[in-house]
Amino acid sequence: MVSDLSLSKNVCVIGAGPSGLVAARELRKEGHKVVVLEQKHDVGGQWLYEPNVEKEDLLGRNKFLEGRVCGHVDYGDQFKQDLKWAVKSRAEENDGNYKEVEEVFDAVVVATGHYSHPLMPTIKGMDTWKRKQMHSHIYRVPEPFRNEIESLEQDGRVVFADGSQVTADTILYCTGYTYTFPFLDTKGMVSVEDGGRVGPLYEHTFPPSLAPSLSFVGIPRKIIGFPFFESQAKWIAQLLSGKRRLPSWDDMMLAIKEFHQSRDAAGVPKHKTHDIADFEYCDRYADHVGFPHLEEWRKQLCLSAIVNADANLETYRDSLDDHDLLQEAFQSTHFTPLLGVPDFTV
Structure with missing residues (x-):
């Protein structure tokens, strides 16, 4: 059953992976009008296997439209629900050219996940090293590396901290991922610290100054993802339809501060802020929307x-x-x- 159409919002979901698809579904169930933007050729996100990576950036970096792809039209009166978002996207036409489209939405759901942008180390000489460098993000099969090394030459030396060295044709970075939202302009109200702490986010989902018109699905890691994403999507959809309300800005900011302090006190690095690994937290989150416990x-x-x-x-x-x-x-x-x-x- 959908909600009253008078409360229907125009919502843009960025990302058509598991979290974006479930967000779109729950928003539709609540009677909202939904547009999903995806930079790949099909839905699925990381579950969409792409065997041909020859045209991709070897370091796995995705390309987004430059500038303010997703920015405010109007901040409204003290961040009330009349906030609007201008979203620019590119659509491929029949002739292979791209047409830029700008639309205005009541709300934006960011569902780009946490495996879309590789976390790259900073190593002296990376920019000038002459041989191949790639991130495990685009690694598929070992065949391209078979029988590549014919001899050991000085041009390919890699020197380690202990003074040891090897000669390599390829450096494969297995250094994980970082959160990045180059398409999103929040005037600094949402930032990423140390590549891993997105915030401020109430319950890993809502930036207090912009909620519920801006929300994030799929930020937490080390959880049973799909049920959790569904809980997030239901909460967002019900907030936008007026069925539920968020706490006050002060209460949300206090909760975020206490959570960050607890992580810092436990010695958790900032880049692991959203590593949850807690069944009880998932159940408490589900209680916000009456979703079944795990x-x-x-x-x-x-x-x-x-x-x-x-x-x-x-x-x-x-x-x-x-x-x-x-x-x-x-x-x-x-x-x-x-x-x-x-x-x-x-």
């Missing part, structure tokens, strides 16, 4: 995968023995198998 089988499957991955990262996906938990999952009303229910009796 089922026990889902928690156990998650813990089992972590234990198996620690034991054998290369083959744990093929060696799991969780048939009982999977059978329980398939019987759950909150689980929909995409390819049918497998037969575990064989």
